[in-house]
Amino acid sequence: MSDELLKLRNQIDHLDEEILARLAERARCAQRVGEIKHGNIYRPEREAQVLRRLADANPGPLPDEAVKKIFREIMSACLALEQPLRVAYLGPAGTFSESAARKHFGAAPNFLPTAAIDDVFRAVEAGNVDYGVVPVENSTEGAVGGTLDLLLANPLKICGEVKVRIHQQLLSRAEGIGAAKRLYSHAQSLAQCHEWLNRNLASLPRVPVASNAEAARLAAEDPESCAIAGEAAAELYGLNILAANIEDDPNNTTRFLVIARHDAGPSGQDKTSIVVSAPNRPGAMHSLLEPLARHGVDMTKLQSRPARGGLWEYVFYVDFKGHQEDPAVAAALKELNERAAFVKVLGSYPVAAI
Numbered sequence: 001m002s003d004e005l006l007k008l009r010n011q012i013d014h015l016d017e018e019i020l021a022r023l024a025e026r027a028r029c030a031q032r033v034g035e036i037k038h039g040n041i042y043r044p045e046r047e048a049q050v051l052r053r054l055a056d057a058n059p060g061p062l063p064d065e066a067v068k069k070i071f072r073e074i075m076s077a078c079l080a081l082e083q084p085l086r087v088a089y090l091g092p093a094g095t096f097s098e099s100a101a102r103k104h105f106g107a108a109p110n111f112l113p114t115a116a117i118d119d120v121f122r123a124v125e126a127g128n129v130d131y132g133v134v135p136v137e138n139s140t141e142g143a144v145g146g147t148l149d150l151l152l153a154n155p156l157k158i159c160g161e162v163k164v165r166i167h168q169q170l171l172s173r174a175e176g177i178g179a180a181k182r183l184y185s186h187a188q189s190l191a192q193c194h195e196w197l198n199r200n201l202a203s204l205p206r207v208p209v210a211s212n213a214e215a216a217r218l219a220a221e222d223p224e225s226c227a228i229a230g231e232a233a234a235e236l237y238g239l240n241i242l243a244a245n246i247e248d249d250p251n252n253t254t255r256f257l258v259i260a261r262h263d264a265g266p267s268g269q270d271k272t273s274i275v276v277s278a279p280n281r282p283g284a285m286h287s288l289l290e291p292l293a294r295h296g297v298d299m300t301k302l303q304s305r306p307a308r309g310g311l312w313e314y315v316f317y318v319d320f321k322g323h324q325e326d327p328a329v330a331a332a333l334k335e336l337n338e339r340a341a342f343v344k345v346l347g348s349y350p351v352a353a354i
């Protein structure tokens with residue numbers, strides 16, 4: 001070993017010990033915070049502030065994303081010392097929902113896969129888990145209607161959002177695609193890779209199944225098949241990646257919501273989600289949203305959904321920038337309340353920080 005290599009490795013050992021001692025000190029601080037803090041132990045607003053502050057202070061050469069991932073895990077481990085979290089997500093294991101849950105909470109919680117989106121809501125409401133992670137919209141496929149309906153019907157709050165870049169992989173137990181007789185995947189993933197499949201595997205029969213993870217499980221059992229699923233499923237079922245990132249839109253992203261029995265405090269960079277219904281008369285929707293514009297509140301999403309029970313009646317899901325405790329948002333919400341037939345605040349939460 002050269003002298004320089006030896007010296008650098010000694011230096012790294014030394015730095016690692018320093019980092020470890022500082023981590024232990026940080027963990028003891030977090031434990032003490034846990035003892036003196038009242039109410040919820042998990043504080044999404046504080047975690048978002050920590051991640052943003054460190055990304056801003058990052059001197060390099062590590063990219064901001066790497067710094068945030070490292071501190072995401074540090075906070076996850078510190079929080080577990082205060083209180084081990086239980087987090088439900090739309091399963092089975094290996095889905096993009098699991099990736100979203102792990103991206104948001106780090107590796108420390110106990111994760112519980114559920115069979116359907118409403119099971120996630122039920123598990124949180126019943127107190128079987130502390131938090132739930134559910135998909136709400138995809139950049140190519142649009143809104144997840146089931147989640148929107150459940151948000152309206154449920155007393156739960158949104159306390160966070162996570163965005164996951166969806167990369168689809170062609171997976172198989174075999175080393176090549178030659179012997180494959182069928183392709184399993186979720187219908188949404190088949191749609192997201194439609195052009196690639198038409199160009200490369202036009203004659204291979206496509207079999208839609210309940211989830212990508214289920215597709216990967218089937219491909220692991222059946223060597224004459226392949227599947228489209230994410231990397232997490234490939235790892236879980238020990239499959240080879242025959243073609244990587246085959247989604248037609250390279251920016252394909254799914255947004256997930258974190259649901260809880262409480263929402264989040266202000267973090268300085270927040271979003272608020274509400275559901276409103278407008279009285280059935282011309283211009284009602286315009287008049288309803290006018291206070292937002294007048295108070296300088298930026299609307300980021302407007303999504304309509306048929307109201308249960310009334311033919312051709314709609315409810316509107318509106319997201320805007322700011323926290324309901326911000327004075328401009330509070331003033332706009334007060335006026336909106338006076339004008340709307342119905343308003344429900346689904347929650348204020350930090351803009352995705354990671």
Ligand SMILES: O=C(O)C(=O)C[C@]1(C(=O)O)C=C[C@@H](O)C=C1
Nearest residue numbers: 030033042043046047075078079
């Ligand atoms: O600041 C707190 O309230 C803490 O409990 C500490 C800490 C952290 O590790 O920084 C851990 C968990 C919370 O969700 C937020 C932050």
